Amino acid sequence: MKDKIVEMLNKGLSDLVSKTSSREIEEVRVKYLGKSGELTAILKDMKNYEPEQRKEIGAIVNSARKELEDKIAEYKAKFEQEEMDKKLKEDAIDVTMPAKNVRIGALNPITIVQNKIINIFKDLGFDIYDGPEIDFYEYNFDKLNIPADHPARESQDTFYIDDKRLLRSQTSTMQIRVMENSKPPIKMISTGKVYRGDELDASHSPIFYQLEALVIDKNVTLADLKGTLDYLAKSLFGSDVSIRMRPSFFPFTEPSVEVDITCSKCKGKGCPTCKNSGWVEILGAGMVNPKVLDNCGIDSKVYSGFALGIGIERVVLGLSEISDIRILVENDVRTLNQYK
Numbered sequence: 001m002k003d004k005i006v007e008m009l010n011k012g013l014s015d016l017v018s019k020t021s022s023r024e025i026e027e028v029r030v031k032y033l034g035k036s037g038e039l040t041a042i043l044k045d046m047k048n049y050e051p052e053q054r055k056e057i058g059a060i061v062n063s064a065r066k067e068l069e070d071k072i073a074e075y076k077a078k079f080e081q082e083e084m085d086k087k088l089k090e091d092a093i094d095v096t097m098p099a100k101n102v103r104i105g106a107l108n109p110i111t112i113v114q115n116k117i118i119n120i121f122k123d124l125g126f127d128i129y130d131g132p133e134i135d136f137y138e139y140n141f142d143k144l145n146i147p148a149d150h151p152a153r154e155s156q157d158t159f160y161i162d163d164k165r166l167l168r169s170q171t172s173t174m175q176i177r178v179m180e181n182s183k184p185p186i187k188m189i190s191t192g193k194v195y196r197g198d199e200l201d202a203s204h205s206p207i208f209y210q211l212e213a214l215v216i217d218k219n220v221t222l223a224d225l226k227g228t229l230d231y232l233a234k235s236l237f238g239s240d241v242s243i244r245m246r247p248s249f250f251p252f253t254e255p256s257v258e259v260d261i262t263c264s265k266c267k268g269k270g271c272p273t274c275k276n277s278g279w280v281e282i283l284g285a286g287m288v289n290p291k292v293l294d295n296c297g298i299d300s301k302v303y304s305g306f307a308l309g310i311g312i313e314r315v316v317l318g319l320s321e322i323s324d325i326r327i328l329v330e331n332d333v334r335t336l337n338q339y340k
């Protein structure tokens with residue numbers, strides 16, 4: 001028996017020599033010293049021996065176990081250290097390496113101006129509404145008092161989807177939706193893309209951005225509109241600009257006005273941008289046509305209101321050196337980076 005134990009111990013010790021990792025060492029430990037290990041099995045057999053023998057064999061087994069355990073621990077420590085060193089080496093970060101060049105984006109000037117105008121109206125207490133780009137004829141034309149034979153309805157000017165829906169040609173669609181769904185007083189703006197059948201050139205695009213404002217309450221007058229426009233123009237272009245209103249015609253407002261501001265390039269003296277007039281047109285506005293109020297279930301005998309619509313691209317051109325709106329949609333990062 002004693003020989004058998006010594007043989008087993010030697011076999012265990014020689015097994016260790018050929019191993020190359022802490023995991024393999026652990027396998028050796030399980031093979032000899034684990035619950036079903038070979039040396040453990042001898043201890044389990046002890047009950048079959050006489051007490052005298054039991055004592056002797058027990059001592060030999062325990063001493064063999066101890067020797068093997070010590071050796072295993074020694075190998076395990078050695079491999080674990082090696083493995084740790086290797087892992088640290090692999091995971092090491094070279095802090096002297098050049099950093100990756102992270103490119104930070106910039107907002108398109110259209111978005112910058114849009115946000116600026118939104119904030120001006122927010123400060124004045126306007127609510128902001130977002131609306132669908134695909135809308136009904138009803139909201140884009142009928143309820144805005146645009147007659148059936150109006151040129152804007154021609155299919156070369158408007159993108160029709162089916163016999164009810166179109167790509168909205170103005171954000172005024174949202175005025176109707178808001179008037180139908182809320183009671184005055186109303187102070188709202190809505191902004192987004194609109195679509196028209198224009199060829200793309202330096203000053204036209206089939207897709208462009210509008211921002212629409214609407215105020216409905218008792219006793220709203222043209223003076224309120226003028227005050228709002230003046231505040232808007234000064235907030236956007238600086239306190240030294242003036243505005244002027246010229247009579248115009250839109251089906252959804254009565255009276256209607258085109259609004260000009262002092263040319264920012266020549267400060268009103270006259271230059272090519274303003275065609276030597278000293279004024280640049282920035283938006284259309286007017287008092288909401290009573291028919292439009294009635295179309296939306298608001299009593300035009302009690303309430304009045306004003307509306308204005310701004311072409312965002314036009315404001316961008318007025319505030320920047322950009323003179324061709326195509327530059328705004330080309331997404332050239334060199335352009336965008338200039339407006340960070």
Ligand SMILES: [Zn+2]
Pocket residue numbers: 263264265266267268269270271272273274275276278279
């Ligand atoms: Zn000018």
